[in-house]
Amino acid sequence: MTTNLPSIKDVAKYANVSIATVSRVINNKPGFSQATLERVQLAMETLGYQPNKVAQALKNNSTHMVALSIPFIWHPFFSEFAFYFEKRLDAYGYSMLLSNNQSDSVSELKFLKMAKENKVDGMVGITYNDIEPYLSSKIPFVSIDRYFDTQKYDHVATITSDNFHGGKIAFDELSKRSAKKLAYVGKIAPFPNNTTERKRGFIEEAKKYDVDIQIYECPEDSLESQYLLDRVITNIESIDGIFCVNDEIAYQLIDKLKGTSIVVPEDVQIVGFDGFNILEGIPSPISTIKQSAKMLAFTAVDSLLTLMQGEQVDDVIIPVSFRQGDTTRTLN
Amino acid sequence: MTTNLPSIKDVAKYANVSIATVSRVINNKPGFSQATLERVQLAMETLGYQPNKVAQALKNNSTHMVALSIPFIWHPFFSEFAFYFEKRLDAYGYSMLLSNNQSDSVSELKFLKMAKENKVDGMVGITYNDIEPYLSSKIPFVSIDRYFDTQKYDHVATITSDNFHGGKIAFDELSKRSAKKLAYVGKIAPFPNNTTERKRGFIEEAKKYDVDIQIYECPEDSLESQYLLDRVITNIESIDGIFCVNDEIAYQLIDKLKGTSIVVPEDVQIVGFDGFNILEGIPSPISTIKQSAKMLAFTAVDSLLTLMQGEQVDDVIIPVSFRQGDTTRTLN
Structure with a gap:
């Protein structure tokens, strides 16, 4: 893919400062005057320059992406879960990388590998495959429905319904x-x-x-x-x-x-x-x-963000309730 | 997030070669012997080193990620679409970044911006919001259900049902x-x-x-x-x-x-x-x-990958058919 997007070089040229100065402005490092700041900001706005988050991720060690692995997005319960999950992530400025793992543990491992290589900031999995690869990675991980030894794995938390x-x-x-x-x-x-x-x-x-x-x-x-x-x-x-x-x-x-x-x-x-x-x-x-798909999803995001800050998280159990439909008699 | 993952430096040290040599091996650049190759590979395997794709993306200008923006994943038609979309992407070695855009055009613009900053390789949108921001970016874009002037925008293709x-x-x-x-x-x-x-x-x-x-x-x-x-x-x-x-x-x-x-x-x-x-x-x-959610999704991926190779793509119209349910009389 070729792009005509302005580069940091273009911004430096337009603002008549060095590339290092533009970089300092972008990364909030000290070493520039208010006048320089304004000139660089004006140049970035005029040229439509957007700092490259992939490049920044290398510095900040964060891509603001979270991976969600679910059995099958084409299932109404999981799609409701994914909807609320993305909504909650979005509110925190994170994006969702989504994969289906049902009936294909190979694809799940591929996803995990890719997720690790892309350095997503964390993962959430509703997975009925082998969970070991998740645990052995150091990536903050929230598991739905699956428990394990949190003494051994302090970067992991579990959420289930009751x-x-x-x-x-x-x-x-x-x-x-x-x-x-x-x-x-x-x-x-x-x-x-x-x-x-x-x-x-x-x-x-x-x-x-x-x-x-x-x-x-x-x-x-x-x-x-x-x-x-x-x-x-x-x-x-x-x-x-x-x-x-x-x-x-x-x-x-x-x-x-x-x-x-x-x-x-x-x-x-x-x-x-x-x-x-x-x-x-x-x-x-x-x-x-x-x-409650909504409660499960919101809690999963909140727990994951806490883990990502290096803190430990208690496991959570979400209440359930009976919903009357057409397949049981109505009570008088 | 802190990790104890091995770095390229660890690999170089273990293999007793320079960092530049390890980099050449990873990026398939000439300049190393078969013996060096084997030593570096052994070191990577032993240490569990995985090349950082975010870093590689800077060089290759590819993250192997594609963004999908749909109105509402919590809708059975869109979730079926997303399922097949991810399945097809996965077969080509790409991951799916998913966002919901319904009733929130701000969130959609945020997503577009983030997608651009993260340098996804392409985007597919089923969106009933303003499509202009998609067109004005240079990112290869496949639009479902929305047409526009492909003479003007050669990095865009449209797919609809009939x-x-x-x-x-x-x-x-x-x-x-x-x-x-x-x-x-x-x-x-x-x-x-x-x-x-x-x-x-x-x-x-x-x-x-x-x-x-x-x-x-x-x-x-x-x-x-x-x-x-x-x-x-x-x-x-x-x-x-x-x-x-x-x-x-x-x-x-x-x-x-x-x-x-x-x-x-x-x-x-x-x-x-x-x-x-x-x-x-x-x-x-x-x-x-x-x-056919499946046909729409598969075609969207195929068209996008073609656009990503810098080629133009014809618009596609997918056939539809009647499905008898309980809300029309049965024909004799």
């Missing part, structure tokens, strides 16, 4: 609506993360009330995975309430149920987890445990 | 399904863009068949805008087929109709424009004219 409590609420809301024959449906990620707490919260709460839970579960990438929902359908007569580990599985299940005589929520009630909107102001019709 | 043909198809599909009392509903963006062709295609096609169209329209940011759909509802008895300029308005209209005795698609049929998925593999239930 997944355990979410699971409990799912049980309570189904119980309130008279569902008695309950099932849990979920997939197991290759690297364990905090979303497994959703299942644990659901089961713990059921135990408290002496209710048995049918578990339908399989590893995410297994062949079995495509038959998981068929197994649920096969036993659907023995189920009247289902907690799905996320809204995506809830949607897929509802789609499968369309081929049967089972009616939602009359015959079976379904609660998902995530609570995204289809479009702004138009919530998805699924009854769900809603995570 | 909006005009989409409008025609919308009329044809409603007609085929016996809708006779037709209406168009849309909002007018402050800066005209190619999406106005949707309306024109719809009306031109109607003229061919001597069909009158009721037009419900208002400026996007006007006070009137919140009453636009109420005006449609007031006259709904005189309408049996509606073409909405996008799926978002179609969704909002369907939501409003829930408060009436009108049933979709029995009493009134609705066709939108965009054709997004709610989740992967789960299309939105609206009958719509589908744009």
Whole structure:
């Protein structure tokens, strides 16, 4: 790419000072008079000169860029997260470098490498791949949903939704609506993360009330995975309430149920987890445990900026709540 | 941020060569023996040294970053676009800097400025703000949905969906399904863009068949805008087929109709424009004219890379097609 942008040399010539003087003005170093300052500023404005941030980054060790690695921007929950994340970063004068990591850990490592080479100031990752490369780098890193030893890694912080409590609420809301024959449906990620707490919260709460839970579960990438929902359908007569580990599985299940005589929520009630909107102001019709993408994103940015200042940050847990949709009965 | 990453000096010391030699190896400049090459490579591997791309960018005038400015990543059509955009960029070894510009032209200008200062290699914009700042910069720029004088700006290319043909198809599909009392509903963006062709295609096609169209329209940011759909509802008895300029308005209209005795698609049929998925593999239930986010994104990347090589690029128009949902009758 060739440009006709004015250089620092042009500014020096126009202002009739040395290049070193222009550089001192740009970098706020002492050694010039008020008159020189004004002459250089006038020259920069007249010529439309913009200090090269890439060059400055070498000096300041900052590019004002932050990398966000998420599974899949083409998912309404992650796109809402990315929206608020960029909004918050922008307010602090930072830009967002975004990458998708789902089903391609190679691409994630490439991104991490590139991010390190470009010297982004920090990274945030919602990643269900191997997290080790993030930890072994010295880059300030905020992890969503994945915990690790913060004693060992003081440049890292974790933020999650209150997944355990979410699971409990799912049980309570189904119980309130008279569902008695309950099932849990979920997939197991290759690297364990905090979303497994959703299942644990659901089961713990059921135990408290002496209710048995049918578990339908399989590893995410297994062949079995495509038959998981068929197994649920096969036993659907023995189920009247289902907690799905996320809204995506809830949607897929509802789609499968369309081929049967089972009616939602009359015959079976379904609660998902995530609570995204289809479009702004138009919530998805699924009854769900809603995570706050906005709170997660804002907190991730704030924690990262603190880490970037060399300070340690406490892990944060964000509350969740039940959102009534069309897949559970209305309470009187 | 402080790091303990090895420097070029550490590599030179470890390999027992000068810094200049290490630099020659990194930048593929002649002037070293095979034995030196191997010693330097071994030193870099052993120390985990990564050449600093920010520093290299100064030399090569490339950061391998591309900026994407879209209205609102938290919209399923734009998030699908951004997904494919990043995927394609990644295949070429580029990263994506993403920003939201909707309802905040200041933020867009800030982004443009930052992008220029960071020396991204190129930009792609889906923007309904003032496009002039993009054109006046010398950065290779691909515009989605907005045209301008490519004679004047040879570093710019435009990509759109075939909006005009989409409008025609919308009329044809409603007609085929016996809708006779037709209406168009849309909002007018402050800066005209190619999406106005949707309306024109719809009306031109109607003229061919001597069909009158009721037009419900208002400026996007006007006070009137919140009453636009109420005006449609007031006259709904005189309408049996509606073409909405996008799926978002179609969704909002369907939501409003829930408060009436009108049933979709029995009493009134609705066709939108965009054709997004709610989740992967789960299309939105609206009958719509589908744009290919994937084709738009891939073409945008390919055109941009060509511009970045200093070559001119023809504008591209991507075909659209009708997708049957729940808001039009099924054809026998």
